[in-house]
Every structure is written in structure tokens, then in C-alpha cells.
Amino acid sequence: MNPTLPPIDPIPLPAPVWLFQVLSFVTLFLHIVAMNFLMGGGVIAAVSGLRGRSGVPHHRRLSDLLFRSLPIVNAATITLGVAPLLFLQVLYGRFFYTSSILIAFPWISIVALLCLAYYGHYFMSMSETVRREKYLWIAWAASVLVMIVGFIYSNNITLMESPERFRDLYLADRSGLRLNFGEPTLVPRFLHFFVAALAVAGLGVVAFGQRARRPGQEGFSSWAVRYGRNWFAGATLVQLLVGFWFLLSQPAAIRDSFLGGNVVHTAHLFAAVFLALVAALLLMAKPESGRVLLASSGLLTATILVMLLVRSWTRELRIGALAGFGEMQVRTQGSVLAIFLLLFVASLVTVAWMIRRYVRQGSGAA
Amino acid sequence: MDYPFWEVPLLGGGIVIAIIAIVHVFVSHFAVGGGLFLALTERKGLRDGDVEILAYTRSHSRFFILLTLVFGAVTGVGIWFAIGLAHPAGTSLLIHNFVWAWAIEWCFFFVEIAAAMIYYYGWNRLAPKTHLKIGWIYFVAAYMSLVVINGILAFMLTPGRWVETGSFWHGFFNPSYLPSLFLRTGVAISLTGLYALLTSSMTRAEGLRAKLVRYSAKWVFAGFALMPPAGLWYLFAVPESARHVAFGGAPAVSIFLLASLLISVFILVFTWAIAYRMPARFSPALAALFLVVGFSVTATSEWVREAVRKPFVVHGTLYSNNLRPAQIAELSKTGFLKAARWSAVTEVTSNNRKRAGEEIFRFQCASCHTIDGYNAIRPLIRGWRESFISAQLRHLDELKGFMPPFAGTMEERGALAHYLAGLWGFPPESQPMQEASR
Numbered sequence: 001m002n003p004t005l006p007p008i009d010p011i012p013l014p015a016p017v018w019l020f021q022v023l024s025f026v027t028l029f030l031h032i033v034a035m036n037f038l039m040g041g042g043v044i045a046a047v048s049g050l051r052g053r054s055g056v057p058h059h060r061r062l063s064d065l066l067f068r069s070l071p072i073v074n075a076a077t078i079t080l081g082v083a084p085l086l087f088l089q090v091l092y093g094r095f096f097y098t099s100s101i102l103i104a105f106p107w108i109s110i111v112a113l114l115c116l117a118y119y120g121h122y123f124m125s126m127s128e129t130v131r132r133e134k135y136l137w138i139a140w141a142a143s144v145l146v147m148i149v150g151f152i153y154s155n156n157i158t159l160m161e162s163p164e165r166f167r168d169l170y171l172a173d174r175s176g177l178r179l180n181f182g183e184p185t186l187v188p189r190f191l192h193f194f195v196a197a198l199a200v201a202g203l204g205v206v207a208f209g210q211r212a213r214r215p216g217q218e219g220f221s222s223w224a225v226r227y228g229r230n231w232f233a234g235a236t237l238v239q240l241l242v243g244f245w246f247l248l249s250q251p252a253a254i255r256d257s258f259l260g261g262n263v264v265h266t267a268h269l270f271a272a273v274f275l276a277l278v279a280a281l282l283l284m285a286k287p288e289s290g291r292v293l294l295a296s297s298g299l300l301t302a303t304i305l306v307m308l309l310v311r312s313w314t315r316e317l318r319i320g321a322l323a324g325f326g327e328m329q330v331r332t333q334g335s336v337l338a339i340f341l342l343l344f345v346a347s348l349v350t351v352a353w354m355i356r357r358y359v360r361q362g363s364g365a366a
Numbered sequence: 367m368d369y370p371f372w373e374v375p376l377l378g379g380g381i382v383i384a385i386i387a388i389v390h391v392f393v394s395h396f397a398v399g400g401g402l403f404l405a406l407t408e409r410k411g412l413r414d415g416d417v418e419i420l421a422y423t424r425s426h427s428r429f430f431i432l433l434t435l436v437f438g439a440v441t442g443v444g445i446w447f448a449i450g451l452a453h454p455a456g457t458s459l460l461i462h463n464f465v466w467a468w469a470i471e472w473c474f475f476f477v478e479i480a481a482a483m484i485y486y487y488g489w490n491r492l493a494p495k496t497h498l499k500i501g502w503i504y505f506v507a508a509y510m511s512l513v514v515i516n517g518i519l520a521f522m523l524t525p526g527r528w529v530e531t532g533s534f535w536h537g538f539f540n541p542s543y544l545p546s547l548f549l550r551t552g553v554a555i556s557l558t559g560l561y562a563l564l565t566s567s568m569t570r571a572e573g574l575r576a577k578l579v580r581y582s583a584k585w586v587f588a589g590f591a592l593m594p595p596a597g598l599w600y601l602f603a604v605p606e607s608a609r610h611v612a613f614g615g616a617p618a619v620s621i622f623l624l625a626s627l628l629i630s631v632f633i634l635v636f637t638w639a640i641a642y643r644m645p646a647r648f649s650p651a652l653a654a655l656f657l658v659v660g661f662s663v664t665a666t667s668e669w670v671r672e673a674v675r676k677p678f679v680v681h682g683t684l685y686s687n688n689l690r691p692a693q694i695a696e697l698s699k700t701g702f703l704k705a706a707r708w709s710a711v712t713e714v715t716s717n718n719r720k721r722a723g724e725e726i727f728r729f730q731c732a733s734c735h736t737i738d739g740y741n742a743i744r745p746l747i748r749g750w751r752e753s754f755i756s757a758q759l760r761h762l763d764e765l766k767g768f769m770p771p772f773a774g775t776m777e778e779r780g781a782l783a784h785y786l787a788g789l790w791g792f793p794p795e796s797q798p799m800q801e802a803s804r
Contacts, residue, residue: 004707006368006454011462014534023469072483078439079479083472089450089461094368097454101370104451111386111444118436170370171710176451333534336466340473347473351480354500358484362491 004167005322006094012329013090015337020087021312027083029308033301034076039150039194040201041066041073042121042143044231046136053133058223060129065208067132067139070121078114092160095319099160102169104176106152113152117145147194154190155180161318188246195239196304199276202231203300206283206293213288222288229287232296236280243273254317258310265313272306275299367688369454370708371728376739378732379452380686384669386448390441392557392664395550397434397478398512399558401505403585404430404485408498418574424489426565431486433561435479452733455688456679463528463537464518471514477507512550520546523604523675529682542603548596553664556589560633560660563641564653572646579645586637590630605681608674611768619673626666633659676734676768685770687733694773702726702774714777723785726778737789744789751795756783 013020045066052060089096100107120142124132132139159165159180169178180186205228213221247255247269258269279299286292372379404427411419450457461468481504488497517538521528528537559582566578601609612623633656641648641656677685684690689697697705703712709725711718727735727743735743747755759779763771772779787793 006707009455009458009462011459011532013462014465075435075439075479075483078443079472079476082443082475083469085446086461086465086468086472089458090465093454093458093461097369097450097458100447101372101451101454104372108382108444108447108451111440111447114443115437115440118440119432122432122436166370167708170708174371174373176372331532333466336470336534340466340469343470343473347477350477350503354480354484354503357492357496357500358488361488361493361496 003163003165003322005163006098008324008328009093012331014331014333016330016332017091017325017328019337020091024084024087024091025308025312027080027087029305031077031080031084032304032308033200034073034080035150036197036200037073037204038070038077038197039143039146040197040199040231040235041204042070042139042146043198044201044205045070045124046139046143049133049136049139053136058220058227061220062205062208062224062227063132064129065212066205067121067124069125070142071118071125074118074121078118091325092319092323095160095163095323096156098163098166099156099180101176102159102166103152103155103179106177106179107156110149110152113145113149117142117149120145150193151190152179154186154193155183158183158186158189161315163319163322184249185246188242188249191242192239192246195235195242199232199235199239200300200304202228202233202235203279203283203293203296204228205231206287207297210288210290210293225287229283233280233284236276239276240273250314251318254314257313257317265310268306268313269310272303272310275303275306279303367702367706367708367729369688371732372451373728373732374452376736378734378736378740379448380734381740383445383448383452384672386441386444388661388665388668390438390445391668392661393433393438394442395512395554395557395664396430396561397438398505398508399551399554399556399585399589400430400434400561401478401501401508402555403558403562405498405501405505407581408501412494412498418571419578422566422569422574422578426562427486427489429561429565431482435482439475439479453679453686453688456684459680459684460518460522463534464521466534467514467518467538471511474507474511474514478504478511481507512554513547516547516550517543522678522680523608523671525681525683542600545596545599545603548592549600552589552592552596554589555592556586556633557660557664559583559585559587559589559637560653560657563637563648564650564657567648567650567653575648576645579641579648583637583641583645586634586641590634593630604674607767608681611674611676612670616673616676616768619670622666622673623670626663626670629659629663629666633663673768677763677770687730687770689730689770689773694771697773698775700775702730702778714775714781719781719784720788722778723781723783723788726774726782727785730773730782743786747786748790749793750787750790751793752783752787753795755786756780759783 045063048059048063048066050059052063120138123135124139124142127135162180162183165182206225207228209221209224209226209228212224247258250258253261258265260266276299279296282292282299283296374382404423407419407423407426410416411423446457481500484492485497485500485504488500492500517540520542521537521540524540524542525537526540527533528540562582562585563579566575566582569575569578601612607615611619614620637656640652675681679686679688682691693705701713703709703714703722703725706725706729709729711722711725714722731743735741735746738744750758756779758765759772759782762769772782774782
């Protein structure tokens, strides 16, 4: 039986499907990187906050650094999240709106949860160490809120890829209060993202440590690069298990496709695992080296990009046949599209200019 | 009909959108006007070498980013979440038409957020000239995001030639685009004045406080100066049906419009009488009261703007209940329930009339009406007999211009009437129910 789905919007797409796919991919990548720093960095900051409060000075210093950066990371995550959500709605709106309505209340609660987490991060970043240590629970609460937001996202994205269940779910419960607990991939998917976030944020800590390397600061610097490295390597090891669970939880056809059924799919999945492991090994060997940091960051970037490809193939296998891209009319809005592309470049240049001024004048003043 | 329906007990999805949208509008207009305020006030401080003004600008900027960057930005995303839940078909229509406009707005949003952060964190770090430049970049990006989003908002009430051509530019630069932009610019500047009254009234040094309060009051006046001509222009630009609803067609809307105008005049008069003439006496409590009053104007005027669009989400194109005018005739022949893919029943039988009626209510009426909460249906049909309800439903759009026509067969109309009459325990018919209503 064909699943119940809303009809394709009669208004033509304002650009070809591939362009939305490319833009989705690029902007989702940026969002995922920022989100990893937010979710993983929030946890590491809270852990270090605890250890710092019990008197470990390096942890105190690290948590100070992390807390100060979290509002910025929060802003980046939200801002960079808007674009992929926009493009998702163009291509998969009828899946996405339907699944959102099925989990409406948890979904809309994201607005409040994000707001609270964001203010929590600002509170921590604007407080002096004493106040920060007194109210450390706020940092934990903000981290948990960010994780809940991530979990709700996992619910919606897995549900939107299960249109065959839409009608039954809706008729069984129209309250919009549910989550997608019936989905076998839900928990491993969320854990997969969460553990990856810890790894990426661990790499961020290595970078912080290397940047702090100044005369008289060697102790903190060499501690921080190792501490960050441990998060990265530890999380990557755990990821081997979580990732395997995530793979096993997939429907048989998808699982088989990534386990030899489709050579391209299989090669990409294993390449991603390999790249992450090489990055971890390099960091294990020489965490202080700037070159190793650069190489690991490059490898990790490649891992995320390849995993995003894997993610889009999984979606293709799940709902590709129903997406109806072939039936969608296209009427490209050439002039507006050109303006967007120009402004996209201009906005990147402007932001890069501002950051450069900020970094340069700051180091001059120091 | 095409999408499942989001049930929000007592409120309805529309009110959830309204709540998020109103608080967002109240903050986001400040985010726009406040950018100009920061840049001009900092420039004034730098030009006059006035360190006190600069210190005030700096503390105001902290309040500014905490409010606009967090609450403003997140509620903006929140509107989007809410409209996708309450009006999925409308959201899809808007996204298909305007995805590039939204993408362009996102570029400005990106610059806006980055500039706000660098501006705030850069007070001690950047050279004054560069810092001021960042302030200007912020303002230009913030204003441009209004310039873009205004096109989509105005489109919903006055899609203009887009209806025939489907052209992006016709939809974007629609008949109410410019008046709406001027009106919103005025709102942004005057709200900025109200917010600045709050932060300036908190300044400790008395002489400085008086100076700043007066300065902030001038922003309120400047914003208000723009609003009457822009408002009048806007009124002439909106469809005749919207003017009709605003001026007596729907008394509640007219009352809200009047309230919005009266409270605006109240703000203007009291800003002049107290803040401008007796700035030293202007206290933070009073400033907070002004803000609350300002919020009530925002709430009422945004509510009026939404209400005059009824029965449409996009005027002439998509009704509030996610149906399109072009579908109505067809559905009257083939049946609504058959087409309502998320309904639990697909046709009216002699055994399921109440259930079928309830489903029709859910997918055709509940976008605007709850049973007992906001815009409740039960009190509206008190004492109505089933046949009378059915007759009303038959001429819904003619009887009430702000309602869409009923879509469905005679049997479906009868089932809906049956369900609604059942809400009052079926008031007795004075004569046998006519077959036509079945």
C-alpha cells in the first residue's frame, strides 16, 4: 500500500532539485560542525567546571575558555541551522511538515528549550568564576537542554523518513504529544551525533590548548592538548560501537547496501571510519604538533563530509522513491537566485573581514 | 485537508503563531531600529568626545544583544516552526515562492548576528573607527533583513499581480510592500526609542540621565512621525475586503484597530509630557510601563493585520483552513472527506454522521475555531437548530465575509451541522428537519 502523503505543492520549484541538494549539503555541513562544538563543548565545559570547582586549576581555566565561547557557538549553530532547514522544506516539505505535526508539541518546545539553553550559556559567559562555580548547575542544565533539542531533531528526521507509518500514527493519537520511539534507529542515531560532538569538541580543546602555548603557560597548554585529545580518541572509540549499532538498526535493505550490497555506499562508509581512526591515531602520537592538529582537522572534516553523503544515501534509500522529484515542475527564478549567490559570497567576505579586524586589532592591543 | 491537523486545546494553532509572532515582532523591530540607535549614539559620543555617552552605548549594547540575539533570533525561528505546524500548506506555498528571498534574508541574518557579536565583544578590542563601522554593518544587515522579510509578509495580504503571473518579483514588490516597509520602519524607530527610554532611565548620573531620556524620547517622536502617512498609504493599498473588515465589517477587528490607534496616541502624548518635558523625573518603572503599553500596541496591530486577511492565509489564493478557492467547486461535487487524506472517515453514512461531522470540523473549521477556547464555536451557535446551522453553512462566505465557503457535499454539510448541533444537545427543531439539510 502507498503511504499517505500530502500532494506535491502545485507551485514550481524555483531552481532545479540538484541545486537545493548541493546547498542543503553545504549548509548542513556548516551547521553540524557548529552544533558539534555546541553540544560537545557544552558537556566538556560542564565537566571541567565540576573538576575546576573541586580545585583543579587547569580545568578551571579550560572551563573559563569554553564558557566564554559557548554563546558564540550557540549563535553560529542556530544561524547556520536556518539554511538547511529552509532547503529541506523545499525538497521534502510534505514529509517534514507531516512528521512535525505528528510530534508537534515536542517540536515547538524546541523554541523555548533553545532560548533557555542560550540564556544559560550567556549567564555562564558573563559571570565571574566565583558566580559561575556557584551556579554550575546552569551549565549542566543548558547542556541537557541542547541534548534534548538534538534528540527531538533526531525524532523528527527519523519520523519524516517513515511515511509508511504516518497515517496509522496520526489516527492512533492526534495529540501531537508523541515522539518517534517506535523507530529502531532513533536512539543509536542520536547517540551517534552526540558522541561525534564530543569528539569534535575534543579536537576544539586541542586547538585551544595549542593556542594557549605562551611562555609561562606551557603547563596548561600541554595539559589541554592531551585532555582534548583524550576526549577525541575516547569518543572515536565509543563511536565504533555506537556506529555499528546505528548500522545494525537500519532496515535490512539499507544495512545490506552499506555492507557490501552497494560498492560505492560501502566504500564511503568504511572510508569515513578509516579517516576518523587515522585522525585519532595521529593525535594520540603528537597532540602538541600544529601540523598534526591541521591534519586531524582536515581528516575530521573529510569524515563529516563523507558521513553526510552516507546520510543522504540512507535517506534516498528510505524515501527516494516517494520524494517525487521527477514530478516536480521547475521554474528557475534566475535573477533572485543570482542575487542570493552574490549576497552569499558578499556575506562571507563581510564576516571574514570583521573577524579579521577583530583578531588583528585584538592581538595588537594585547 | 492535505496535511494532518495540529490540535492545540483551547488556543488553536493560530494563537500559538500569534503569541510567538507578536513577541518576535516586538523584539525584532528593536533589533532593526536599535542598530541605527547604537551606530548614531556611538557616533555622537565619539564626535563629541563624550565618554559618558559611550559608556551608556556600551551598556545599552549588552541589553541589546541579550534581547535581540537570543530572544529575537530564536523566536524568529519559532514563527517558522509554528507556521509549519498550523499552516503547512501555506508555509509550503510561501517557501516554494520565496525560498530565495528567505535565503537572501539568511545572508543578512548571518552578517547581522556576526556583526552584533563582534560589536559587543569588540568595545575594548577594536579601534573606535572600526567599532563604529561594525555598528553600521550591523544596522545595514538588520534593516536589509526587514526589507526582505517585509516582501513576504506583505505578499500574504496583497499578492497583487503574482496571482496571474506567478512571478517572484510581482509577488515580492506587491501593492502593500512599500507602505508596509515605511510603517515597519516607523515602528522600529519608535520601539527603539521606548527600549532606549528604559536603558537611559537606569543611568545613575542625573544630568546624563536627563540628557539621554530626552534623546531617547526624540526617537519615539521620529518613529511616530513616519507612521501616520505610512499607515494611511497602507490602508489604501490593502484589498477593499480587508478595509471593510477593519472598518465595521467585523466589530472585534475595528475595536482592536481603534484601541491600537488610541494607545499609540497615548504613548506619544505621555512621551512628550513626561520623558521629553520632565526627563529628570522619568523612572525605570515608568519606562517599563511605556514598554508594556508599546507591547500592547504591537499585539493589537499585528492581530488586526492578521485578522483583516481573513478568510485567507494568502489573499485570494489559499484559505486559512489550507483549502484553495479553486478546489471548492470540485469538493462540493466529489466530497471533502474523500479528499481529506488524514480523516478517519472517508464518507458520510447514516451511522457515522456525528463522527464525519467532527472530522469535517477538524479539517475545515478548527484552523480558526476551537470548541470552547479561543474563537470558540460552541457559544457562536448557541440555540441554533441543526437545519439552521446547515443553512448558515451553505452561505457561510456570503453571510460572513471573513469566512471561507463550506467545501463538501450536501451530506457532508448535514453531517457537520449534525455534529455542531450536538454540541448543545440538539436544540429542538420547530419544524421537521428539511431533507435538503441532510
